Structures are given as structure tokens and as C-alpha cells.
Amino acid sequence: MSIEVSNETEEQIDETEFVECARYVLDQMHVSSQVELSIMFIDPDPMEELHIRWLDLPGPTDVMSFPMDELRPGTQAAPVSEGILGDLVICPQVARQQALEAGHAAVEEMLLLTVHGILHLLGYDHAEPEEQKEMFGLQRRLLLEFLASRNS
Structure with a gap:
């Protein structure tokens, strides 16, 4: 699994922590170890530029996702291909x-x-109430499990 983290800000970012988090989530979602992911930390001005360019919304936002191969979650028996x-x-x-x-x-x-x-990136969305319930529930579970795994 190739997870690349880059920090283009003055903020202190523990890149290893974000690699571990991403790896945990991808493992739980049964994504192949051949998948590539990039995580970039940027300042508000470039984030605002992306926000306007891609979503036509003003101001910086917290996170934006740019899917490439439109991969979806797998199963333990059939993980997502590379x-x-x-x-x-x-x-x-x-x-x-x-x-x-x-x-x-x-x-x-x-x-x-x-x-x-x-x-x-794995195709989840939160535009509709049912989608939001599913995505936010999964998001919460994955984050709490990751945080708990670090403290054990």
C-alpha cells in the first residue's frame, strides 16, 4: 500500500500518524495493499482556490477528496483490486x-x-439522510477503533 503524506504548511504534522490512520481505514474497508493514496496538507488560500475551482463555493474548506480509479470497498474474501x-x-x-x-x-x-x-474516495456520500447516517456512523466507528488501537 502506497500512502504518501505531504505537508505544505507551517503546521506541525506527524505524517506517520496519518499514514497509520489511512492504512487502518483501508485495511478495514478491505482495500488491496496495491492501492495508492496521497494526503496533502495545505494552507487556506490554496484550499480556497480548489474549493472555488471544483465546487464553486467560496472560502477554504476542511477537506476535499479527488478520486482517481473510482475504487469501492471490498470484502475480506474479495479485497479491492489495485x-x-x-x-x-x-x-x-x-x-x-x-x-x-x-x-x-x-x-x-x-x-x-x-x-x-x-x-x-471509496464512494460514500452524505447528501441524503440515509447516506449521511451510513457514512457518519462508519466514519465514527473507524476513527474510534483506530484511536483505541493506538492506545492499547
Whole structure:
């Protein structure tokens, strides 16, 4: 599994932590070890440019997902075949503000955004109430299990 993390901000990012989180989620979703994923941390201005360009929405956002080979979750018996899952772009400054409002650490927010973004790359969405219930429930479970696995 190729998971590449790059930090183009002044923020302190433990790249290993995000690789481990992504690997955990991909393993749980039965994605092949031959899949490629890129996670990039960028500042608000370039994030706003992406947000306007791709979604025609103003201001920076927290995370954007750019799927490549449109891979979907597999099963234990039939994991997702190899391919390029895609790119995640996270804005730590927006994440920090959201974490402050939610009452938890910025790193926890960015890990949540990592899980959220990977689920989008795997075809999950939250536009409809049923989709939101499924995606957010899965997102919560995966994040809590990952955090628990680090503390055991």
C-alpha cells in the first residue's frame, strides 16, 4: 500500500500518524495493499482556490477528496483490486477552528477528516439522510477503533 503524506504548511504534522490512520481505514474497508493514496496538507488560500475551482463555493474548506480509479470497498474474501484511490487535501487551519468549536484536539479533527475523505474516495456520500447516517456512523466507528488501537 502506497500512502504518501505531504505537508505544505507551517503546521506541525506527524505524517506517520496519518499514514497509520489511512492504512487502518483501508485495511478495514478491505482495500488491496496495491492501492495508492496521497494526503496533502495545505494552507487556506490554496484550499480556497480548489474549493472555488471544483465546487464553486467560496472560502477554504476542511477537506476535499479527488478520486482517481473510482475504487469501492471490498470484502475480506474479495479485497479491492489495485489502483489509485486518489488524493485527499486537508487544511489544518480550518480543522483547528472546527476542533476548537467541537471541543477536541486539532489532530483528532484532522484524523476525522482523513477517515471522512477516504470514505468519499471509496464512494460514500452524505447528501441524503440515509447516506449521511451510513457514512457518519462508519466514519465514527473507524476513527474510534483506530484511536483505541493506538492506545492499547
